Amino acid sequence: MQAKKRYLVLFSAGVCFLLLFCFGGIQVPHSRRTLDYGPRWHRSLRVLQPFRAGEQDSNDDANVYISPQQRREAIPGFSGKRCRMESCFDVSLCERNGFKVFIYPQQKGEKMSESYQNILQSIEGSRFFTPDPGKACLFVLGLDTLDRDRLSPQYVHNLKAKVQSLPLWNDGKNHIIFNLYSGTWPDYTEDLGFDIGLAMLAKASISTENFRPKFDVSIPLFSKEHPRTGGERGYLNHNTIPPYRKYTLVFKGKRYLTGIGSDTRNALYHVHNAEDVILLATCKHGKDWQKHKDARCDKDNAEYDKYDYREMLYNSTFCLVPRGRRLGSFRFLEALQAACVPVMLSNGWELPFSEIIDWNTAAVIGDERLLLQVPSTVRSIHQDKILSLRQHTQFLWEAYFNSVEKIVLTTLEIIQDRVLQHSSRSSLMWNSLPGGLFTLPQYSTYLGDFPFYYAKLGLTTYPKFTAVIYVVTPLVSQSQPVMKLLAAVGKSQYCAQVMVVWNCEKSLPVKHRWPVTSVPVVVIEKESKVISSRFLPYDTIPTDAVLSLDEDTVLSTTEVEFAFTVWRSFPDRIVGYPARSHFWDTNKERWGYTSKWTNDYSMVLTGAAIYHKYYHYLYTTYLPASLKTVVDQMSNCEDILMNFLVSSVSKLPPIKVTQKKQYKETIMAQSSRASRWAYPDHFAQRQTCMNKFANWFGTMPLVYSQMRLDPVLFKDQVSILRKKYRDIERL
Numbered sequence: 001m002q003a004k005k006r007y008l009v010l011f012s013a014g015v016c017f018l019l020l021f022c023f024g025g026i027q028v029p030h031s032r033r034t035l036d037y038g039p040r041w042h043r044s045l046r047v048l049q050p051f052r053a054g055e056q057d058s059n060d061d062a063n064v065y066i067s068p069q070q071r072r073e074a075i076p077g078f079s080g081k082r083c084r085m086e087s088c089f090d091v092s093l094c095e096r097n098g099f100k101v102f103i104y105p106q107q108k109g110e111k112m113s114e115s116y117q118n119i120l121q122s123i124e125g126s127r128f129f130t131p132d133p134g135k136a137c138l139f140v141l142g143l144d145t146l147d148r149d150r151l152s153p154q155y156v157h158n159l160k161a162k163v164q165s166l167p168l169w170n171d172g173k174n175h176i177i178f179n180l181y182s183g184t185w186p187d188y189t190e191d192l193g194f195d196i197g198l199a200m201l202a203k204a205s206i207s208t209e210n211f212r213p214k215f216d217v218s219i220p221l222f223s224k225e226h227p228r229t230g231g232e233r234g235y236l237n238h239n240t241i242p243p244y245r246k247y248t249l250v251f252k253g254k255r256y257l258t259g260i261g262s263d264t265r266n267a268l269y270h271v272h273n274a275e276d277v278i279l280l281a282t283c284k285h286g287k288d289w290q291k292h293k294d295a296r297c298d299k300d301n302a303e304y305d306k307y308d309y310r311e312m313l314y315n316s317t318f319c320l321v322p323r324g325r326r327l328g329s330f331r332f333l334e335a336l337q338a339a340c341v342p343v344m345l346s347n348g349w350e351l352p353f354s355e356i357i358d359w360n361t362a363a364v365i366g367d368e369r370l371l372l373q374v375p376s377t378v379r380s381i382h383q384d385k386i387l388s389l390r391q392h393t394q395f396l397w398e399a400y401f402n403s404v405e406k407i408v409l410t411t412l413e414i415i416q417d418r419v420l421q422h423s424s425r426s427s428l429m430w431n432s433l434p435g436g437l438f439t440l441p442q443y444s445t446y447l448g449d450f451p452f453y454y455a456k457l458g459l460t461t462y463p464k465f466t467a468v469i470y471v472v473t474p475l476v477s478q479s480q481p482v483m484k485l486l487a488a489v490g491k492s493q494y495c496a497q498v499m500v501v502w503n504c505e506k507s508l509p510v511k512h513r514w515p516v517t518s519v520p521v522v523v524i525e526k527e528s529k530v531i532s533s534r535f536l537p538y539d540t541i542p543t544d545a546v547l548s549l550d551e552d553t554v555l556s557t558t559e560v561e562f563a564f565t566v567w568r569s570f571p572d573r574i575v576g577y578p579a580r581s582h583f584w585d586t587n588k589e590r591w592g593y594t595s596k597w598t599n600d601y602s603m604v605l606t607g608a609a610i611y612h613k614y615y616h617y618l619y620t621t622y623l624p625a626s627l628k629t630v631v632d633q634m635s636n637c638e639d640i641l642m643n644f645l646v647s648s649v650s651k652l653p654p655i656k657v658t659q660k661k662q663y664k665e666t667i668m669a670q671s672s673r674a675s676r677w678a679y680p681d682h683f684a685q686r687q688t689c690m691n692k693f694a695n696w697f698g699t700m701p702l703v704y705s706q707m708r709l710d711p712v713l714f715k716d717q718v719s720i721l722r723k724k725y726r727d728i729e730r731l
Contacts, residue, residue: 099419101138101140116146118405149183171197178203182203202219209348218354221329247276249317255268255300264368269300313340316340317386317390319338319341321345322346323368327349332352333397335393336393337397342364347369403698428456440622451572467549492557496519535616537613563609566655575604578608579603591691593690606638622645644693656705
């Protein structure tokens, strides 16, 4: 009897299945191109692997062919979900014209936030910018895309139609879109409200789920007060040791009573102990916070008001960085600047510039689900590791994050490295001083060619230098200072070559007028009489070290050799003789320049100085044409600009060697001749230069020093060096 019932049930089920099949209840795809875009398709799409055209999936839909166009259309508002550089970026544009960036003109009547203006101005002031779209490799919208929260006053409406109407849009190919905020209450999704097509995203708070590796760039969330250029230095310089501070772990911020991001912040009170762990969250935010007020709000608000946030930042070893409504938080950059090691509690956040930065060297990556374990975890970190973490926060802050300009330039440099893979930077370049923005791979991809990595690689500098003498007056006799200078430099055992940059109105003298030297003398005659030519990256310089000399400099062979010996210990700095200093003029509220002999100095003039030849390349390539135009128009200040550049890269002062007591007498002698030192407006011009340069750098990069090195004390081999450099003592 039971068996008959089972057969009857099976028979009934079979009949029902046949009826459904015959009347269209279940459909079998008639071709490989028929797709079901229902909820199940969206679930399977999220786990698809990166694809190439013509490939088949190996998941549940393995028997269904999916074209690239159908893949893009499957995700509403996000047609380039699976984009990679090789599939959605035309590299050939960059190969033709180099890596250049074009910004669309701002459309009339369109509003634009100050933050987005800062981004565009940073690009326009960079070496990447081109006003010609025909020469561009990358395109940036003139429409403000930073804030895509529909409730924000900065929200730009009808962006979809405006973007689609752009003549070069081309479905977003070779475009990059900057975004800080996306989505709105209550779910704060990452949807920008328009189809970005095949464009790249430079986005804050982006999730690992939506981040397209080696295509998008994760940027930090920064406030509208974030400086466009320059930026403040980190605070570790003022409080280097001990590694432990007053507090172990701190946080102060909003407590979300409901909605996304509330779980972690509502649980902070479990860890707060009002002693070394200070985790504070207030309910007082938003217009209707009292509607959602709970029994703990009054106590939390009262505790919140007891502490000053800045005081906590400056006096804590670790800073908690939990997610906000979105994955990113302002607390991240604030912690970096304060040398407070960030403890990240934002699961699924693709950390800023994760493609190039090893965040394990500067942050503690936690798990939101393990909040209660955070205090014991940070307390277990050894003090040596803490000091290392804090030092690295300062490096990263100053190298990539302390201004909008650096955030933008880092984004562009990352993309350039992808495009020009044969000359991309190594991880060491990105993660050690001076950082990727100052180590240009177009110069070299070998670390040993830069002055910053000798110690790390166990290398020593090349034991020779090239003297570059800058000549602006004609040679009329053998008694001129340049002739004596040539002879003195050529006698040095460390001199490999003398190069004369002839920037004089009159033609070169005949060969027999030049002194005979034991080293080659190469003369480069410049057709365009510009003062910046002294710092061109000449291919004829075979050595690491460049001894830069003015034609009327008075130096002995022993002075030259001692300066070179010192430079080999400090290859990333300027080492030389004539020192100068800067100061802040409170009456005029501007920077001043002085040649007075004081204990402090911040510049060593390149009329008699040694530095690495890489700075020639950096001076020519990194600095904008506007600054070099200032130098050429005034025929002045090129030495000041070089000092600004080297100090901004090294974050260190130059080094003065051997107090040369006759230098004042030399200056007086120069004043009696037709020297630019004797011009009545010479110092006024240099004051002007100081302020123009500081304005471009966004800060004053020069660093004061009181250190002077002489052969009696250098490396403490007193008796040996006194015999070796005895002529200096007689000066």
